[in-house]
Amino acid sequence: MSNASLEATVDPAEVQGWINNLGTEPSAAVPLLQAVQRAFGYLPRKAMDLIVANTEINASQLFGVATFYAQFRLDPVGRNLIKVCHGTACHVQGADRLNTSLRHILGMKDEEEDTASNGSYTVEDVACIGCCSLAPVMLIGEQAFPNLKGADAQRHLVKHAKTVGEILPGQQDKDDEKGGKS
C-alpha cells in the first residue's frame, strides 16, 4: 500500500551534488544510494534514474544493489521512523511484543502494512543495533529506548507523538470506543 502523499520531490541538482561528491564509478553505487536514502528516507524512482543517467552505474547494477541490502527501501516512509531490534538478545527477550503493541496503537492491522494510514510512523525491523545488554531495544528516529516491555514501547510512542504533534490512529479508535477517555 503506497502512501501517495509521502512521495518525495526530487531536485536533480541535489542528486548531481551527491554524484559530484561521491564519484561516478561503479564502486560509488552504495554510497550514492545511502545519500539518497538519508535525504528522502527511501529511494525515489526519479533519483535512481538520475544516478543511472549521470554515472557509469547501469540500471541493473543499481537496482540489484538497492534490492540486495536491507538498509534500502523503495517505498516512502512515514514522517517518523521506528526501528525495532530483532537481534538474538532482543528476540529471546520479547521483541515481538514491541511490534504487536506498536502496530496496535498505530492501527496497523494488515500484516503487509508497515506505515500507519495517516503517514505518521513507519515501523521497521532491524538486526542488532549493538545495545544487546539492554534488550529489547527500539529506536524512534535517532533516540534509543532500552529494556522495553510492550507497554513501555506504547508509552514512549504516545509521548513522542505528543511532542511532534502526530495522531496515533490506533489510540484514536480505542478512545472513540471508550467515549474519549485515555
Add this chain to the structure above:
Amino acid sequence: MSGGLIINVGEGTCGIAAGAPEVTELLKKRFPDATFTSVGCIGMCHQEVMVEITNQDGKSYLWGNVSKKNLPKIVRFHRGEADLPEQLLIKSTDNPDTEKSQYLIKQTRIALRNVGELNPTSMAQFQERGGYLAIEKILKGEKPMTPEDVIAEVKIANIRGRGGAGFPAAIKWGFARGAPGDVKYLVCNGDEGDPGAFMDRSLLEGDPHSVLEGMLIAAYAIGASKGYAYIRAEYPLAVEYFGKALEDARSAGYLGKNILGSDFSFDIKIKEGAGAFVCGEETALLSSIEGERGMPRIRPPFPAIKGVFGHPTIINNVETLSNIPWIINNGGSAYAEIGTDQSNGTKVFALAGTIKRGGLVEVPMGMTIRHVLEDIGGGSPTGRPLKAVQLGGPSGGCIPESMFDTLIDYDEIDATGAIMGSGGMVVMDSKSCMVDLARYFLEFTQLESCGKCTFCRIGTTRMKELLTKICEGEGTMEDIETLEELAPNIKQASLCGLGQTAPNPVQTTLKYFRDEYIAHVKDHRCPGGVCKGLITHTIIQKDCTGCSICERYCPVDAIEGTLKKPDTWVIDQQICINCGMCVEVCNPDAILAA
C-alpha cells in the same frame, strides 16, 4: 565549591540509550565549573548510566545506574552535604574492591584496554595512555622493525583472527606480504553481523585510535598503501568517531604520505555497510566495497592474492587489530603466555540475554564458560535456572548448562558443535524455547543468504519451514529426520561460511535439546512457554485484582471483565493471539501462559 571536579560520563550507544545525555545536562547545571569528558562504554551495560567523578582531593568515585531521580544524592555527596550513597557506588579510590567492581576486576583487558577510560574523540588522551607508541617503535624506535620483524612478533603472539574463523593473523599477513603486486589493501572488518554482539561497536566507538593503530601496523607488515574500514550501517556513532580519529591521525602525521617521516604511506577510507549479514564474509565484503551486491566469491584465489579490485588484500576483524599495538609494545611472548596451547591471549564477549550483569567481558582463553556467566555475569536474574548459552550467533550453536565447564578455547568449543564465533553470548533461562531459537536463526540465515548456492538458498528455506511447522505444533517425527538429513548437505554444498554454518543452530539444539523438539511434535507442548501456537493465556481469578490494565493493553480486545471484580475477568480464546502483552503488564502476576 564545585570547581575542579572532573566528571566522566559514559556516552557510548548504550549509555546514550540509557539516558546519559539527560544526566550530563543536569550535572552541568549543578557543577558548572567542572571539567566534563564524554567517555566510551566501559562495558558494564547493566550499570548504565555510569558517571565517574573525581574530587579536588584527587579521590574518584564511579557511580552506576545513575538517573535523573537519584542524581541529587550524588550531587549532595560531592558538595559535602550528605553521606555517600552506597547503593549507587560501583567503586572509589578508597574502596576499589566492591562486589559490583568484581565485574571489572575479574577481567583481563587487552583489546579493551582503553575502552571507557578515555574520550574517544581525543587523540591527546589516547596518546597519554600510550597510543601510537607501537607504530613509533616500529618506524623510528632505537631498532626500527622491518615488516618481517612485525610478522614474526605477531607469530610469536600466535593471535588467531577474532572475527570468527580463528585463522592465525601472522600466517595470513605472510601470504599477502609475499604476494606480487605494487598496490595492496588492508581492510578492517567492522561489519559485526552477529545479531546479539557488540564487541566491535564498543571498540570502534570507545577506542577508535587503537583500531586505527592496529590497521597501520598490519598495513606496514603486508605492504599495503590503501585501507578500508567497513563499518555496519547500524553503528552511526562508530562511523562518526572513527572518522574523527582518521582526521586527527592524518593531521598529526600518523596517516597519509610518509608516515612519521618514513617511506611508509598508508591511508584509510570508511565504507559504510548497508545491512547485509553476508557482507561480513570476506569475499562478499570485497564485492560490497566494489559497489556490487555482496556475493561471496570462489576461493582460491584467496583475497591475500587477489582481493579488492584484484589487488592483494588482507581482511582483519576489529578486535584482532586492536590487540596488535599491545602485542608490539609488550612483545609477542607476553601475549602468548596468556591462554591455552592452541588459543592464546584474551577474547572479548558481549554478554546479553537473561543474565544479571550483561555487557562486555574480556577474559583470558582457557577460562570456563561458567566462570564468565556466573562469576562475572552473576548468573540468572530471574530466579529461574539458566538453560543454555548461544555462542557465535547464526553460525554458532547452543551449549547446555551441563556443559558450562567447557573451556573457552577454539578447539574445545568446536568439539561441542558450537563455535567461538566473534564473541556474542546470549544466555537463556528455562523460559526460553530452543526450537523457537533454531527457527529464529534459520529465518535469519534464509533471509540473509545471498542466493548464489542452491543448497544454501533452498536448504535454509526448507529448514525454516520445517522448524516453523514444529513450532506451530504441526510437526512430525519425520520432519526432525529431514532436518538431520538436510544439515550436512547444506554444509557441504555451500560456497561460503554462511551456508557452511547455517545448520549449526539446528544441529546443536537437536543434539542437546531433542526432548524439546519431541515435546512440540508428540505432546503439542512448548516447554519454554514461547511458541504461540502451543500455549494459551488464562486469567487466574484468585490472583486477579480486576484492575483492567490487561484489557487496556490487549491489542485484539480479547479480555473482558468488570472493574474491581476479579471473578468476572476472562480471556476469549477465540480472539487471543497469545502475544503476552497482558502477562507483561499484570502486576499481581495473575495471567498464566502455558
